[in-house]
Amino acid sequence: MHAESAFVRRLNRFVQLSRDELDGLARLQSQRRTLKNGAELSWQGQTGHRALILHAGWAYTYKLLPDGRQQILNFCVSGDLIGWRSSLFRSSDQACTTITSAVVSEIRPERVRDTLLRWPRLAAAILWSVSQDEAMLVEHLVDVGRRNASERLAHLLLELHERLGVIGLATERGFRCPLTQDHLADALGLSVVHVNRVLRRMRERGLMAYRAGRVHFDDPAGLRQLAGFDEGYLDRAGWAGVVNPLSPPDDPSAI
Amino acid sequence: MHAESAFVRRLNRFVQLSRDELDGLARLQSQRRTLKNGAELSWQGQTGHRALILHAGWAYTYKLLPDGRQQILNFCVSGDLIGWRSSLFRSSDQACTTITSAVVSEIRPERVRDTLLRWPRLAAAILWSVSQDEAMLVEHLVDVGRRNASERLAHLLLELHERLGVIGLATERGFRCPLTQDHLADALGLSVVHVNRVLRRMRERGLMAYRAGRVHFDDPAGLRQLAGFDEGYLDRAGWAGVVNPLSPPDDPSAI
DNA sequence: CGGCGGCATTAACATGGGTTAAGGCATTGA
Protein backbone atom coordinates (compact mmCIF):
# COMPACT_ATOMS: atom_id res chain seq x y z
CA MET A 1 0.00 0.00 0.00
CA HIS A 2 2.68 2.46 1.01
CA ALA A 3 4.93 1.41 -1.78
CA GLU A 4 2.32 2.25 -4.37
CA SER A 5 2.20 5.92 -3.45
CA ALA A 6 3.72 8.04 -6.19
CA PHE A 7 5.57 10.07 -3.61
CA VAL A 8 7.18 7.05 -1.99
CA ARG A 9 7.99 5.75 -5.40
CA ARG A 10 9.83 8.91 -6.21
CA LEU A 11 11.61 9.11 -2.86
CA ASN A 12 12.83 5.56 -3.27
CA ARG A 13 15.10 6.76 -6.00
CA PHE A 14 16.98 8.59 -3.31
CA VAL A 15 16.55 6.84 0.00
CA GLN A 16 15.00 3.57 0.98
CA LEU A 17 12.72 4.29 3.88
CA SER A 18 12.33 1.99 6.85
CA ARG A 19 8.99 0.66 7.96
CA ASP A 20 8.91 3.19 10.75
CA GLU A 21 9.61 6.03 8.40
CA LEU A 22 7.02 4.79 5.97
CA ASP A 23 4.56 4.83 8.84
CA GLY A 24 5.41 8.41 9.62
CA LEU A 25 4.83 9.26 6.02
CA ALA A 26 1.58 7.32 5.89
CA ARG A 27 0.29 9.24 8.85
CA LEU A 28 0.93 12.50 7.06
CA GLN A 29 -1.00 11.25 4.10
CA SER A 30 -3.92 9.81 6.01
CA GLN A 31 -6.18 12.74 5.32
CA ARG A 32 -6.97 13.08 1.65
CA ARG A 33 -9.18 15.45 -0.22
CA THR A 34 -10.42 15.11 -3.75
CA LEU A 35 -10.71 18.32 -5.70
CA LYS A 36 -12.19 19.38 -9.00
CA ASN A 37 -10.07 20.95 -11.67
CA GLY A 38 -9.53 24.66 -11.26
CA ALA A 39 -9.55 24.42 -7.47
CA GLU A 40 -7.27 26.85 -5.66
CA LEU A 41 -4.93 25.01 -3.32
CA SER A 42 -3.17 28.09 -2.04
CA TRP A 43 -2.74 31.70 -2.97
CA GLN A 44 -0.26 34.51 -2.65
CA GLY A 45 -0.04 36.18 0.72
CA GLN A 46 -1.85 33.38 2.52
CA THR A 47 -0.43 32.86 6.00
CA GLY A 48 -0.34 29.62 7.92
CA HIS A 49 -0.95 27.77 4.70
CA ARG A 50 -0.64 24.02 4.56
CA ALA A 51 2.07 21.96 3.00
CA LEU A 52 0.68 19.72 0.28
CA ILE A 53 1.27 16.28 -1.10
CA LEU A 54 -0.28 15.80 -4.51
CA HIS A 55 -1.30 12.16 -4.81
CA ALA A 56 -3.03 12.23 -8.15
CA GLY A 57 -3.85 14.73 -10.84
CA TRP A 58 -2.06 17.82 -12.08
CA ALA A 59 -1.66 21.29 -10.62
CA TYR A 60 0.52 24.30 -11.19
CA THR A 61 2.14 26.95 -9.03
CA TYR A 62 2.31 30.50 -10.29
CA LYS A 63 2.71 34.14 -9.45
CA LEU A 64 0.25 36.79 -10.51
CA LEU A 65 1.22 40.33 -11.38
CA PRO A 66 -1.18 43.12 -10.44
CA ASP A 67 -2.11 43.70 -14.07
CA GLY A 68 -3.16 40.14 -14.68
CA ARG A 69 -0.05 38.70 -16.26
CA GLN A 70 0.93 35.43 -14.70
CA GLN A 71 4.09 33.37 -14.60
CA ILE A 72 3.74 29.66 -14.04
CA LEU A 73 6.57 28.40 -11.84
CA ASN A 74 6.06 24.67 -11.94
CA PHE A 75 3.70 21.98 -13.06
CA CYS A 76 3.00 19.50 -10.29
CA VAL A 77 2.17 15.85 -10.84
CA SER A 78 1.49 12.84 -8.65
CA GLY A 79 3.98 12.48 -5.86
CA ASP A 80 5.04 16.12 -5.81
CA LEU A 81 5.38 18.20 -2.67
CA ILE A 82 4.07 21.74 -2.74
CA GLY A 83 4.83 24.66 -0.48
CA TRP A 84 6.69 22.77 2.24
CA ARG A 85 9.36 25.27 2.92
CA SER A 86 7.22 28.34 2.77
CA SER A 87 4.73 26.70 5.15
CA LEU A 88 7.49 26.70 7.76
CA PHE A 89 8.77 30.18 7.23
CA ARG A 90 6.61 32.66 5.51
CA SER A 91 3.37 33.59 3.98
CA SER A 92 2.91 31.82 0.71
CA ASP A 93 4.57 33.74 -2.07
CA GLN A 94 2.91 31.77 -4.80
CA ALA A 95 -0.48 30.44 -5.69
CA CYS A 96 -1.40 26.91 -6.69
CA THR A 97 -4.37 25.70 -8.70
CA THR A 98 -5.38 22.27 -9.95
CA ILE A 99 -5.44 21.58 -13.66
CA THR A 100 -7.30 18.29 -13.51
CA SER A 101 -9.28 16.79 -10.69
CA ALA A 102 -6.79 15.89 -8.01
CA VAL A 103 -6.23 14.14 -4.70
CA VAL A 104 -4.16 15.93 -2.07
CA SER A 105 -3.15 15.78 1.55
CA GLU A 106 -2.86 19.07 3.37
CA ILE A 107 -0.49 19.17 6.30
CA ARG A 108 -0.37 21.85 8.94
CA PRO A 109 2.98 23.54 9.51
CA GLU A 110 3.33 22.21 13.06
CA ARG A 111 2.94 18.68 11.82
CA VAL A 112 5.53 19.29 9.19
CA ARG A 113 7.95 20.47 11.83
CA ASP A 114 7.23 17.58 14.17
CA THR A 115 7.65 15.04 11.42
CA LEU A 116 10.95 16.51 10.29
CA LEU A 117 12.29 16.51 13.84
CA ARG A 118 11.20 13.01 14.60
CA TRP A 119 12.35 11.27 11.42
CA PRO A 120 15.62 12.80 10.29
CA ARG A 121 16.03 10.52 7.31
CA LEU A 122 12.54 11.36 6.20
CA ALA A 123 13.52 14.98 6.61
CA ALA A 124 16.54 14.37 4.42
CA ALA A 125 14.37 12.72 1.79
CA ILE A 126 11.96 15.62 1.81
CA LEU A 127 14.78 18.12 1.65
CA TRP A 128 16.10 16.18 -1.29
CA SER A 129 12.76 16.41 -3.04
CA VAL A 130 12.58 20.13 -2.38
CA SER A 131 16.14 20.45 -3.60
CA GLN A 132 15.20 18.81 -6.85
CA ASP A 133 12.37 21.28 -7.26
CA GLU A 134 14.85 24.06 -6.96
CA ALA A 135 17.04 22.51 -9.62
CA MET A 136 14.02 22.51 -11.90
CA LEU A 137 13.34 26.12 -11.08
CA VAL A 138 16.89 27.00 -12.06
CA GLU A 139 16.55 25.14 -15.32
CA HIS A 140 13.28 26.95 -15.90
CA LEU A 141 15.00 30.28 -15.47
CA VAL A 142 17.61 29.28 -18.02
CA ASP A 143 14.80 28.29 -20.37
CA VAL A 144 13.06 31.60 -20.21
CA GLY A 145 16.19 33.72 -20.04
CA ARG A 146 18.42 32.15 -22.61
CA ARG A 147 16.58 29.70 -24.86
CA ASN A 148 14.33 30.53 -27.77
CA ALA A 149 10.74 29.46 -28.08
CA SER A 150 11.23 26.02 -29.61
CA GLU A 151 14.12 25.16 -27.31
CA ARG A 152 11.99 26.11 -24.33
CA LEU A 153 9.04 24.10 -25.43
CA ALA A 154 11.10 21.03 -26.18
CA HIS A 155 12.92 21.36 -22.88
CA LEU A 156 9.77 21.63 -20.83
CA LEU A 157 8.09 18.67 -22.46
CA LEU A 158 11.18 16.51 -22.15
CA GLU A 159 11.41 17.36 -18.48
CA LEU A 160 7.79 16.43 -17.91
CA HIS A 161 8.36 13.20 -19.77
CA GLU A 162 11.27 12.35 -17.52
CA ARG A 163 9.34 13.15 -14.35
CA LEU A 164 6.27 11.23 -15.41
CA GLY A 165 8.38 8.27 -16.40
CA VAL A 166 9.66 7.91 -12.86
CA ILE A 167 6.15 7.51 -11.52
CA GLY A 168 4.99 5.29 -14.34
CA LEU A 169 2.88 7.82 -16.18
CA ALA A 170 4.80 7.99 -19.42
CA THR A 171 5.52 5.62 -22.25
CA GLU A 172 8.82 5.63 -24.03
CA ARG A 173 7.52 7.98 -26.68
CA GLY A 174 5.09 10.22 -24.91
CA PHE A 175 2.56 10.90 -22.18
CA ARG A 176 -0.94 12.12 -21.46
CA CYS A 177 -0.84 15.84 -20.91
CA PRO A 178 -3.76 17.99 -19.76
CA LEU A 179 -1.98 21.31 -20.24
CA THR A 180 -3.57 23.86 -22.53
CA GLN A 181 -1.47 26.01 -24.79
CA ASP A 182 -2.25 28.85 -22.40
CA HIS A 183 -0.51 26.95 -19.63
CA LEU A 184 2.51 26.40 -21.80
CA ALA A 185 2.61 30.06 -22.75
CA ASP A 186 2.41 31.25 -19.15
CA ALA A 187 5.11 28.84 -18.09
CA LEU A 188 7.50 29.71 -20.89
CA GLY A 189 7.05 33.45 -21.09
CA LEU A 190 5.45 33.30 -24.54
CA SER A 191 2.11 34.20 -26.07
CA VAL A 192 -0.44 31.50 -26.84
CA VAL A 193 -0.30 32.31 -30.49
CA HIS A 194 3.39 31.76 -30.61
CA VAL A 195 3.17 28.51 -28.70
CA ASN A 196 0.73 27.31 -31.30
CA ARG A 197 3.03 28.40 -34.13
CA VAL A 198 6.00 26.63 -32.65
CA LEU A 199 4.05 23.46 -31.96
CA ARG A 200 2.97 23.40 -35.57
CA ARG A 201 6.51 23.84 -36.82
CA MET A 202 7.73 21.03 -34.62
CA ARG A 203 4.99 18.80 -35.92
CA GLU A 204 5.86 19.71 -39.50
CA ARG A 205 9.53 19.06 -38.86
CA GLY A 206 8.66 15.61 -37.61
CA LEU A 207 9.92 16.26 -34.10
CA MET A 208 6.82 15.83 -32.00
CA ALA A 209 3.06 16.14 -31.96
CA TYR A 210 0.90 17.60 -29.22
CA ARG A 211 -2.72 16.77 -29.88
CA ALA A 212 -5.81 15.54 -28.15
CA GLY A 213 -4.26 15.73 -24.72
CA ARG A 214 -1.23 13.67 -25.64
CA VAL A 215 2.39 14.50 -26.27
CA HIS A 216 4.11 12.19 -28.71
CA PHE A 217 7.80 12.37 -29.48
CA ASP A 218 8.49 11.40 -33.08
CA ASP A 219 12.20 12.15 -32.86
CA PRO A 220 13.32 12.07 -29.23
CA ALA A 221 16.99 12.39 -30.06
CA GLY A 222 16.39 15.36 -32.32
CA LEU A 223 14.33 17.02 -29.62
CA ARG A 224 16.95 16.49 -26.98
CA GLN A 225 19.54 18.02 -29.16
CA LEU A 226 17.32 20.96 -30.03
CA ALA A 227 16.59 21.63 -26.37
CA GLY A 228 20.08 20.91 -25.11
CA PHE A 229 18.35 18.62 -22.66
CA ASP A 230 20.49 16.91 -20.04
CA GLU A 231 18.42 15.17 -17.39
CA GLY A 232 21.24 15.24 -14.85
CA TYR A 233 19.53 17.92 -12.81
CA LEU A 234 16.58 15.61 -12.21
CA ASP A 235 18.63 12.70 -11.07
CA ARG A 236 20.94 11.83 -8.29
CA ALA A 237 24.08 11.59 -10.34
CA GLY A 238 27.04 12.63 -8.28
CA TRP A 239 25.63 12.36 -4.77
CA ALA A 240 27.87 13.81 -2.16
CA GLY A 241 26.81 10.99 0.12
CA VAL A 242 26.70 13.29 3.09
CA VAL A 243 23.06 12.86 3.78
CA ASN A 244 23.17 9.14 3.42
CA PRO A 245 21.01 7.78 0.69
CA LEU A 246 19.92 4.40 -0.44
CA SER A 247 20.37 2.24 2.65
CA PRO A 248 17.85 1.65 5.42
CA PRO A 249 19.07 3.22 8.67
CA ASP A 250 19.80 -0.02 10.52
CA ASP A 251 21.56 -1.70 7.68
CA PRO A 252 25.16 -2.16 8.84
CA SER A 253 26.39 -1.54 5.32
CA ALA A 254 24.97 1.97 5.48
CA ILE A 255 27.53 4.68 5.24
CA MET B 1 33.32 40.74 16.48
CA HIS B 2 30.70 38.17 15.59
CA ALA B 3 27.98 40.73 15.47
CA GLU B 4 29.80 42.66 12.80
CA SER B 5 29.72 39.83 10.30
CA ALA B 6 27.38 40.63 7.43
CA PHE B 7 25.95 37.15 7.61
CA VAL B 8 25.12 37.39 11.30
CA ARG B 9 23.70 40.80 10.68
CA ARG B 10 21.36 39.41 8.11
CA LEU B 11 20.37 36.38 10.14
CA ASN B 12 19.52 38.62 13.05
CA ARG B 13 16.57 39.87 11.12
CA PHE B 14 15.14 36.41 11.53
CA VAL B 15 16.49 34.80 14.65
CA GLN B 16 18.59 36.07 17.48
CA LEU B 17 21.38 33.58 17.95
CA SER B 18 22.69 32.55 21.32
CA ARG B 19 26.33 32.82 22.26
CA ASP B 20 26.73 29.11 21.71
CA GLU B 21 25.19 29.31 18.28
CA LEU B 22 27.30 32.29 17.40
CA ASP B 23 30.32 30.22 18.38
CA GLY B 24 29.24 27.41 16.08
CA LEU B 25 28.90 29.91 13.31
CA ALA B 26 32.24 31.50 14.10
CA ARG B 27 33.94 28.15 13.87
CA LEU B 28 32.53 27.67 10.40
CA GLN B 29 33.88 31.01 9.38
CA SER B 30 37.30 30.64 10.92
CA GLN B 31 39.00 29.75 7.67
CA ARG B 32 38.90 32.62 5.24
CA ARG B 33 40.34 33.03 1.79
CA THR B 34 40.79 36.22 -0.13
CA LEU B 35 40.26 35.98 -3.87
CA LYS B 36 40.80 38.22 -6.84
CA ASN B 37 37.97 39.22 -9.09
CA GLY B 38 37.11 36.67 -11.74
CA ALA B 39 38.01 33.75 -9.48
CA GLU B 40 35.93 30.63 -9.95
CA LEU B 41 34.44 29.50 -6.66
CA SER B 42 32.65 26.49 -8.08
CA TRP B 43 31.58 25.11 -11.39
CA GLN B 44 28.93 22.93 -12.94
CA GLY B 45 29.29 19.24 -12.39
CA GLN B 46 31.75 19.60 -9.55
CA THR B 47 31.21 16.92 -6.91
CA GLY B 48 31.94 17.23 -3.25
CA HIS B 49 32.02 20.98 -3.65
CA ARG B 50 32.14 23.22 -0.62
CA ALA B 51 29.40 25.35 0.81
CA LEU B 52 30.40 28.99 0.84
CA ILE B 53 29.93 32.03 2.99
CA LEU B 54 30.72 35.24 1.18
CA HIS B 55 32.07 37.70 3.72
CA ALA B 56 32.97 40.58 1.46
CA GLY B 57 32.85 41.40 -2.21
CA TRP B 58 30.49 40.41 -4.99
CA ALA B 59 30.03 37.18 -6.89
CA TYR B 60 27.45 35.64 -9.17
CA THR B 61 26.06 32.18 -9.77
CA TYR B 62 25.19 31.12 -13.28
CA LYS B 63 24.58 28.30 -15.69
CA LEU B 64 26.40 27.91 -18.95
CA LEU B 65 24.84 26.47 -22.07
CA PRO B 66 27.05 24.39 -24.35
CA ASP B 67 27.08 27.10 -27.03
CA GLY B 68 28.36 29.76 -24.68
CA ARG B 69 25.18 31.50 -23.70
CA GLN B 70 24.96 32.01 -19.98
CA GLN B 71 22.18 32.74 -17.54
CA ILE B 72 23.07 34.47 -14.31
CA LEU B 73 20.98 33.09 -11.46
CA ASN B 74 21.87 35.37 -8.63
CA PHE B 75 24.22 38.12 -7.59
CA CYS B 76 25.81 37.39 -4.23
CA VAL B 77 26.90 40.04 -1.76
CA SER B 78 28.42 40.10 1.72
CA GLY B 79 26.69 37.76 4.08
CA ASP B 80 25.24 35.48 1.41
CA LEU B 81 25.36 31.71 1.51
CA ILE B 82 26.22 29.88 -1.70
CA GLY B 83 25.64 26.28 -2.64
CA TRP B 84 24.68 24.96 0.78
CA ARG B 85 21.96 22.66 -0.27
CA SER B 86 23.63 21.26 -3.30
CA SER B 87 26.76 20.57 -1.25
CA LEU B 88 24.69 18.13 0.79
CA PHE B 89 22.93 16.40 -2.03
CA ARG B 90 24.33 16.61 -5.43
CA SER B 91 27.01 17.69 -7.74
CA SER B 92 26.92 21.42 -8.21
CA ASP B 93 24.47 22.36 -10.92
CA GLN B 94 25.71 25.88 -11.19
CA ALA B 95 28.94 27.77 -11.35
CA CYS B 96 30.03 30.71 -9.25
CA THR B 97 32.58 33.40 -10.02
CA THR B 98 33.69 36.50 -8.16
CA ILE B 99 32.98 39.92 -9.62
CA THR B 100 35.19 41.91 -7.30
CA SER B 101 37.91 40.73 -5.01
CA ALA B 102 36.22 38.78 -2.26
CA VAL B 103 36.62 37.06 1.08
CA VAL B 104 35.01 33.66 1.54
CA SER B 105 34.86 30.70 3.86
CA GLU B 106 34.60 27.29 2.26
CA ILE B 107 32.95 24.58 4.29
CA ARG B 108 33.10 20.89 3.60
CA PRO B 109 29.79 19.05 3.28
CA GLU B 110 30.41 16.93 6.37
CA ARG B 111 30.92 20.02 8.46
CA VAL B 112 27.74 21.50 7.11
CA ARG B 113 25.86 18.39 8.12
CA ASP B 114 27.41 18.25 11.59
CA THR B 115 26.69 21.89 12.23
CA LEU B 116 23.08 21.57 11.18
CA LEU B 117 22.58 18.54 13.40
CA ARG B 118 24.24 20.07 16.41
CA TRP B 119 22.60 23.50 16.33
CA PRO B 120 19.00 23.17 15.22
CA ARG B 121 18.21 26.83 15.52
CA LEU B 122 21.22 27.65 13.46
CA ALA B 123 19.95 25.13 10.97
CA ALA B 124 16.61 26.90 10.95
CA ALA B 125 18.30 30.22 10.37
CA ILE B 126 20.31 28.83 7.51
CA LEU B 127 17.26 27.18 6.02
CA TRP B 128 15.53 30.51 6.29
CA SER B 129 18.34 32.18 4.41
CA VAL B 130 18.22 29.53 1.71
CA SER B 131 14.48 29.91 1.58
CA GLN B 132 14.87 33.59 0.93
CA ASP B 133 17.22 32.82 -1.92
CA GLU B 134 14.56 30.68 -3.46
CA ALA B 135 12.02 33.48 -3.16
CA MET B 136 14.44 35.68 -5.07
CA LEU B 137 14.85 33.01 -7.71
CA VAL B 138 11.09 32.87 -8.17
CA GLU B 139 10.92 36.61 -8.51
CA HIS B 140 13.74 36.43 -11.01
CA LEU B 141 11.77 33.95 -13.09
CA VAL B 142 8.80 36.29 -13.09
CA ASP B 143 11.11 39.08 -14.19
CA VAL B 144 12.44 37.25 -17.16
CA GLY B 145 9.21 35.51 -18.10
CA ARG B 146 6.65 38.25 -17.72
CA ARG B 147 8.22 41.66 -17.37
CA ASN B 148 9.63 43.82 -20.13
CA ALA B 149 13.17 45.11 -20.23
CA SER B 150 12.75 48.27 -18.18
CA GLU B 151 10.59 46.57 -15.59
CA ARG B 152 13.19 43.85 -15.20
CA LEU B 153 16.05 46.25 -14.84
CA ALA B 154 14.23 48.39 -12.32
CA HIS B 155 13.17 45.34 -10.37
CA LEU B 156 16.66 43.88 -10.19
CA LEU B 157 18.25 47.10 -9.05
CA LEU B 158 15.57 47.75 -6.45
CA GLU B 159 16.07 44.26 -5.10
CA LEU B 160 19.81 44.76 -4.84
CA HIS B 161 19.22 48.06 -3.11
CA GLU B 162 17.00 46.40 -0.56
CA ARG B 163 19.50 43.61 0.10
CA LEU B 164 22.45 45.93 0.39
CA GLY B 165 20.53 48.20 2.71
CA VAL B 166 20.13 45.38 5.23
CA ILE B 167 23.87 44.94 5.49
CA GLY B 168 24.62 48.63 5.49
CA LEU B 169 25.97 48.91 1.97
CA ALA B 170 23.35 51.22 0.51
CA THR B 171 22.29 54.79 1.05
CA GLU B 172 18.69 55.85 0.79
CA ARG B 173 19.07 56.76 -2.84
CA GLY B 174 21.57 54.33 -4.23
CA PHE B 175 24.54 52.04 -3.87
CA ARG B 176 27.95 51.17 -5.25
CA CYS B 177 27.55 48.54 -7.91
CA PRO B 178 30.38 46.71 -9.67
CA LEU B 179 28.17 44.99 -12.22
CA THR B 180 28.90 45.55 -15.88
CA GLN B 181 26.11 45.88 -18.39
CA ASP B 182 27.08 42.41 -19.55
CA HIS B 183 26.25 41.06 -16.12
CA LEU B 184 22.89 42.77 -16.18
CA ALA B 185 22.16 41.42 -19.64
CA ASP B 186 23.02 37.85 -18.69
CA ALA B 187 20.93 38.06 -15.56
CA LEU B 188 17.90 39.54 -17.24
CA GLY B 189 17.84 37.60 -20.48
CA LEU B 190 18.64 40.65 -22.59
CA SER B 191 21.45 41.77 -24.88
CA VAL B 192 24.04 44.26 -23.70
CA VAL B 193 22.98 46.71 -26.32
CA HIS B 194 19.44 46.68 -25.11
CA VAL B 195 20.45 47.05 -21.49
CA ASN B 196 22.37 50.12 -22.51
CA ARG B 197 19.37 51.50 -24.42
CA VAL B 198 17.04 50.98 -21.50
CA LEU B 199 19.44 52.50 -19.01
CA ARG B 200 19.67 55.57 -21.18
CA ARG B 201 15.91 55.90 -21.40
CA MET B 202 15.57 55.61 -17.66
CA ARG B 203 18.18 58.28 -17.19
CA GLU B 204 16.40 60.53 -19.67
CA ARG B 205 13.08 59.96 -17.98
CA GLY B 206 14.62 61.05 -14.69
CA LEU B 207 14.11 57.69 -13.03
CA MET B 208 17.64 56.61 -12.23
CA ALA B 209 21.25 56.85 -13.30
CA TYR B 210 23.80 54.06 -13.47
CA ARG B 211 27.23 55.52 -13.96
CA ALA B 212 30.76 55.17 -12.72
CA GLY B 213 30.01 52.11 -10.67
CA ARG B 214 27.12 53.68 -8.81
CA VAL B 215 23.37 53.28 -9.03
CA HIS B 216 21.43 56.38 -8.12
CA PHE B 217 17.66 56.46 -7.86
CA ASP B 218 16.28 59.84 -8.87
CA ASP B 219 12.67 58.80 -8.55
CA PRO B 220 12.42 55.77 -6.25
CA ALA B 221 8.64 55.84 -6.14
CA GLY B 222 8.36 55.99 -9.90
CA LEU B 223 10.78 53.11 -10.23
CA ARG B 224 8.91 50.96 -7.77
CA GLN B 225 5.73 51.53 -9.64
CA LEU B 226 7.34 50.80 -12.97
CA ALA B 227 8.79 47.55 -11.68
CA GLY B 228 5.80 46.54 -9.63
CA PHE B 229 8.29 46.08 -6.83
CA ASP B 230 7.01 44.71 -3.54
CA GLU B 231 9.80 43.82 -1.15
CA GLY B 232 7.62 41.40 0.79
CA TYR B 233 9.44 38.40 -0.62
CA LEU B 234 12.69 39.61 0.92
CA ASP B 235 11.30 40.12 4.35
CA ARG B 236 9.80 38.10 7.09
CA ALA B 237 6.32 39.54 6.90
CA GLY B 238 3.80 36.90 7.82
CA TRP B 239 5.96 34.40 9.65
CA ALA B 240 4.24 31.19 10.37
CA GLY B 241 6.06 31.11 13.67
CA VAL B 242 6.63 27.38 13.37
CA VAL B 243 10.35 27.57 13.27
CA ASN B 244 10.65 29.95 16.13
CA PRO B 245 12.26 33.24 15.29
CA LEU B 246 13.46 36.19 17.20
CA SER B 247 13.94 34.86 20.70
CA PRO B 248 17.08 33.27 22.10
CA PRO B 249 16.46 29.60 22.86
CA ASP B 250 16.56 29.85 26.62
CA ASP B 251 14.35 32.84 26.86
CA PRO B 252 11.20 31.64 28.65
CA SER B 253 9.08 33.91 26.50
CA ALA B 254 10.19 31.97 23.44
CA ILE B 255 7.40 30.24 21.60
C1' DC C 1 -32.18 21.45 -30.77
C1' DG C 2 -29.53 25.80 -30.22
C1' DG C 3 -26.45 28.76 -27.82
C1' DC C 4 -22.42 29.40 -25.26
C1' DG C 5 -17.75 28.94 -23.43
C1' DG C 6 -13.26 26.93 -23.73
C1' DC C 7 -9.70 25.84 -26.64
C1' DA C 8 -7.02 25.48 -31.02
C1' DT C 9 -5.77 27.54 -35.24
C1' DT C 10 -4.46 30.92 -38.66
C1' DA C 11 -3.53 35.32 -40.89
C1' DA C 12 -2.07 40.12 -40.96
C1' DC C 13 0.23 43.40 -38.86
C1' DA C 14 3.21 45.75 -35.14
C1' DT C 15 7.16 46.07 -32.20
C1' DG C 16 10.50 45.02 -28.60
C1' DG C 17 14.58 43.56 -28.49
C1' DG C 18 18.57 41.10 -31.02
C1' DT C 19 22.59 41.60 -34.15
C1' DT C 20 26.22 43.76 -36.28
C1' DA C 21 29.34 47.19 -36.55
C1' DA C 22 31.83 51.13 -35.30
C1' DG C 23 33.82 54.57 -32.26
C1' DG C 24 35.08 56.52 -27.66
C1' DC C 25 37.20 56.63 -23.32
C1' DA C 26 39.59 54.86 -19.60
C1' DT C 27 43.15 51.86 -17.55
C1' DT C 28 47.10 48.89 -17.86
C1' DG C 29 51.41 47.58 -19.05
C1' DA C 30 55.42 47.27 -22.14
Next chain:
DNA sequence: TCAATGCCTTAACCCATGTTAATGCCGCCG
Protein backbone atom coordinates in the same frame (compact mmCIF):
# COMPACT_ATOMS: atom_id res chain seq x y z
C1' DT D 1 54.57 57.02 -25.40
C1' DC D 2 51.83 53.72 -27.68
C1' DA D 3 49.36 49.51 -28.09
C1' DA D 4 46.03 46.51 -26.13
C1' DT D 5 42.07 45.57 -23.47
C1' DG D 6 37.64 46.15 -21.29
C1' DC D 7 33.66 48.52 -21.04
C1' DC D 8 30.21 51.93 -22.63
C1' DT D 9 27.60 54.06 -26.30
C1' DT D 10 25.11 54.70 -30.57
C1' DA D 11 23.18 53.77 -35.12
C1' DA D 12 21.10 50.86 -38.66
C1' DC D 13 18.86 47.04 -39.73
C1' DC D 14 16.22 42.75 -38.97
C1' DC D 15 13.72 39.10 -36.95
C1' DA D 16 11.40 36.50 -33.30
C1' DT D 17 7.70 37.09 -30.99
C1' DG D 18 3.59 39.83 -29.53
C1' DT D 19 -1.16 41.64 -30.73
C1' DT D 20 -5.48 41.64 -32.68
C1' DA D 21 -9.00 39.49 -34.76
C1' DA D 22 -11.56 36.00 -37.04
C1' DT D 23 -12.88 31.06 -37.64
C1' DG D 24 -13.78 26.39 -36.36
C1' DC D 25 -14.52 22.63 -33.38
C1' DC D 26 -16.36 20.37 -29.47
C1' DG D 27 -18.75 19.49 -25.27
C1' DC D 28 -22.06 21.16 -22.01
C1' DC D 29 -26.35 22.76 -20.66
C1' DG D 30 -30.80 24.85 -20.90
